[in-house]
Amino acid sequence: MDDVVGCFEYYADLAEGLDAKQKAPISLPMKTFKSYVIKEPIGVVALIVPWNYPLLMATWKVAPALAAGCAAILKPSELASVTCLELGEVCREVDLPAGVLNILPGLGPEAGASLASHPHVDKISFTGSTVTAVKIMTAAAQRVKPVTLELGGKGPIVVFEDVDIDK
Numbered sequence: 001m002d003d004v005v006g007c008f009e010y011y012a013d014l015a016e017g018l019d020a021k022q023k024a025p026i027s028l029p030m031k032t033f034k035s036y037v038i039k040e041p042i043g044v045v046a047l048i049v050p051w052n053y054p055l056l057m058a059t060w061k062v063a064p065a066l067a068a069g070c071a072a073i074l075k076p077s078e079l080a081s082v083t084c085l086e087l088g089e090v091c092r093e094v095d096l097p098a099g100v101l102n103i104l105p106g107l108g109p110e111a112g113a114s115l116a117s118h119p120h121v122d123k124i125s126f127t128g129s130t131v132t133a134v135k136i137m138t139a140a141a142q143r144v145k146p147v148t149l150e151l152g153g154k155g156p157i158v159v160f161e162d163v164d165i166d167k
């Protein structure tokens with residue numbers, strides 16, 4: 001829980017920093033032009049998380065999305081959705097405006113696939129298998145929708161000579 005709270009605090013601090021930099025002037029060599037930095041939310045983001053560490057994984061996606069000003073749809077794994085549903089309740093208790101964070105439990109082939117292809121979802125962030133990622137990217141590509149992927153199966157294990165394998 002400390003990591004969850006720390007993650008929300010970290011991104012809240014970043015959001016305040018972004019607000020302070022809004023409309024920051026950019027110096028140009030030509031005095032006839034003025035240029036400013038304006039950061040805008042990308043829109044509605046679909047956040048799809050796996051069964052392992054469901055609350056912390058959700059927090060790693062929800063906190064930056066909210067800090068950036070986006071509305072979010074969190075789709076937890078159908079195997080571990082209770083903590084994500086509780087996150088939704090906590091957000092309601094702290095008066096997060098209705099519709100800013102939505103929790104969509106359900107099976108991946110129905111709920112996740114619908115998010116990936118929905119015309120009002122502007123970005124997808126997915127953590128899970130490469131097989132599912134290919135399906136998500138294929139659906140997102142039809143609308144040229146940005147996708148962020150964190151995929152499994154890439155973590156090598158090193159076993160040293162002195163390890164007791166039976167143990």
